[in-house]
Amino acid sequence: MHGKLDWDHRYTLMKHHTxxxxxxxALRRLFGEHIWQAGSQLGVTEAxxxxxxxxxxxxxxxxxxESIANEFVRQAVPIQKKVMERNxxxxxxxxxxxxxxxxxxxxIRVLNLPGIDVExxxxxxxxxxxxxxxxxxxxxxxxxxxxxxxxxxxxxxxxVYQKEENELYHRVTxxxxxxxxxxxxxxxxxxxxxxxxxxxxxxxQLEKTIQRFLKxxxxxxxxxVPSLVDACNHLFNEWKNAQxxxxxxxSDAIERLQHDAFQIPGTAIKIVTGQCxxxxxxxxxxxxxxxxxxxxxxxxKKLVSxxxxxxxxxxxxxxxxxxxxxxxxxGGKPKLTQCGGPNRDKIxxxxxxxxQLTIQQLKKHE
Ligand SMILES: [Zn+2]
Numbered sequence: 001m002h003g004k005l006d007w008d009h010r011y012t013l014m015k016h017h018t019x020x021x022x023x024x025x026a027l028r029r030l031f032g033e034h035i036w037q038a039g040s041q042l043g044v045t046e047a048x049x050x051x052x053x054x055x056x057x058x059x060x061x062x063x064x065x066e067s068i069a070n071e072f073v074r075q076a077v078p079i080q081k082k083v084m085e086r087n088x089x090x091x092x093x094x095x096x097x098x099x100x101x102x103x104x105x106x107x108i109r110v111l112n113l114p115g116i117d118v119e120x121x122x123x124x125x126x127x128x129x130x131x132x133x134x135x136x137x138x139x140x141x142x143x144x145x146x147x148x149x150x151x152x153x154x155x156x157x158x159x160v161y162q163k164e165e166n167e168l169y170h171r172v173t174x175x176x177x178x179x180x181x182x183x184x185x186x187x188x189x190x191x192x193x194x195x196x197x198x199x200x201x202x203x204x205q206l207e208k209t210i211q212r213f214l215k216x217x218x219x220x221x222x223x224x225v226p227s228l229v230d231a232c233n234h235l236f237n238e239w240k241n242a243q244x245x246x247x248x249x250x251s252d253a254i255e256r257l258q259h260d261a262f263q264i265p266g267t268a269i270k271i272v273t274g275q276c277x278x279x280x281x282x283x284x285x286x287x288x289x290x291x292x293x294x295x296x297x298x299x300x301k302k303l304v305s306x307x308x309x310x311x312x313x314x315x316x317x318x319x320x321x322x323x324x325x326x327x328x329x330x331g332g333k334p335k336l337t338q339c340g341g342p343n344r345d346k347i348x349x350x351x352x353x354x355x356q357l358t359i360q361q362l363k364k365h366e
Contacts, residue, residue, distance in 0.1 A: 009044055010124070012155060016047035018079070018126045019069075019135055019154040023049050024099070025116035026068035027150075030061065037099040037119075038147050045157055046138060050149045057140040057148055059193075065150070069135045072116050076130035080112040093118045134158050165189060168203065172210050173228060179219045180231035191228040198232045213239045250278055254286050257297070264359055268292050269311055271358050273351040280304035281338075288335075294362075296354040298347055302340040303330075305354060311335075311362075318357045325350050 020040050027035045031053060039050040057065070089097055089110050097110065097120045111121040113129060126132065136158040139151040153161050169188045172195070176182065196202060199209045210232070217238045225231045253276045261270040272295040276283050280299035284306040287295040291310045296303060303322060305315045314334040323330030323339030325346055330339020 012044050012157060013042055014124050014126050015132050015154040016042050016044075016152075016157075017123045018129070019132050019152060020047055020049045021111065021113055021117040021119065021121075021125075022069050022072045022129060022132065022135065023065070023150060023152060024051070024119075025072060025113065026065050027051060027053075028117075029068050030064055040100075045160070046151055046153045048149055048151050050143060050147055052146055053148050054146060056142045057150070062137050062140055066135060066137045069137075069152075072113075073129050073132045073134060076128055077113055077116060078128050079125055080110075080114065081125060082110055082112075083107050084110050089120065136161060162189075165192060165203075168192065168207065169228070172207055173231075175207070175210055175214065176228075176231045176235070179214065179222060180234055181222060181224045182226070182228055182231055183224055184226045186227070194229045195232045198229070198236055210235070217242045246278065246282065250282060250286055253278055253283055257283070257295070258287060258293075261293070262355065264362060267362065269294065269362060271355050272296070273355050275299070275347070275351075281306075281336075284336075294358050296351055296358070298351065302338050303347070303350060303354070305337045305339075307335040309335075313358070313361055318354060318361070321357065322350050322354050325353060 020042075024035070024037055034052070036052045037049070038052050041048045084092075084107070086106050086108050089108055093110065093112075097108070097118065099119050100121055103109075103120050103122065108120045109122055110118065111123075111125055112118045116129070133155045135152055135154050137150055137152045138161060139149075141149050141151075143149045165188060169185075169192055172192075173182050173185070192203060192206070196206055199206065199213070201209045213235050217235065219235075219238055223234065225234060257272045257274045257276070258270075260274065261272045263270045269292050272287050272293060274296075275298045278299065280297040280302055281304050283299070284295040284297045284304045287293050287297075288306045288308040291308045294305070294307045294311055294313060294315075296305045298304075303326070305319055305322075307313045307315060315337045316331060316334060319330030319332060319337035319339045321330075323341060325343070326339060326341030327343040327346070328339065328341025330337055332338050
């Protein structure tokens with residue numbers, strides 16, 4: 001069993017290594033003879049191929065490279081490996097041979113995939129391009145000025161990658177389903193890729209990002225959309241509007257509340273009490289971002305109390321007291337608490353009491 005695993009492992013590495021020659025050939029076929037290998041790294045799950053090219057790879061070019069590479073695989077090109085006199089090899093193939101570096105000695109191992117790539121290469125290769133089975137480009141990136149990197153998978157690893165991709169697609173569409181049910185499930189890879197671009201994140205961050213955006217927009221009604229890309233565009237715009245709304249409401253409300261602040265005599269501490277339509281946590285957090293504030297804000301659902309970093313206070317006993325007054329309960333962290341209850345008619349009294357308790361507690365500290 002152990003021997004078999006070792007062989008699978010080595011065979012996958014060979015697919016990835018031979019794949020780099022095929023990808024190199026595909027790049028040259030698409031972009032021209034100036035394509036030059038700048039480095040490569042092999043792994044069991046994927047391979048990276050770095051090459052010199054004057055501009056980044058466009059999305060439609062990725063598809064073309066992948067399709068040329070897979071065409072080379074389908075052509076089942078026999079791979080020639082031979083040891084040659086350096087001079088003979090150079091005469092026959094030119095200096096392109098040395099893309100992977102110049103090997104020492106008079107005899108060099110020449111790897112030739114006729115019509116695709118020829119290089120002096122000491123690596124371990126398959127005997128025929130068809131053994132690669134298939135190639136899938138996972139990612140392209142600009143790693144430095146003039147150098148691009150292609151990350152790809154070959155053989156069974158393509159299936160593994162596709163399975164993960166399908167699972168990710170399933171998870172994000174399920175997340176979106178309550179607000180943006182998707183009616184058409186096509187071109188999953190492309191949909192995911194474009195969704196990542198909408199949020200400017202990589203695939204491993206997509207799920208969390210969508211979760212966060214859904215939370216921050218708090219959209220409740222259902223809007224059916226054709227595709228994942230549509231859902232993400234809608235969500236992104238909705239989120240942008242929500243952010244704008246929040247800002248407008250907040251700055252007005254905050255100014256009004258700070259204007260009405262009560263300064264505790266003989267101290268630099270100001271108490272802000274008030275009601276607002278926007279989320280009380282957001283408002284309170286904005287007020288106490290400046291030093292010297294204690295804020296008690298009610299937003300129709302909860303009363304939030306918060307204190308600036310430089311104010312020595314534990315608001316938790318206060319929150320539990322006010323919570324009782326409102327017919328409910330309260331608690332939280334020393335400088336950020338929430339309380340609430342059904343007695344909405346007691347809100348003015350509660351805010352007044354919160355102010356008194358704050359003054360009392362701060363006086364105790366003196
Ligand atoms: Zn090689």
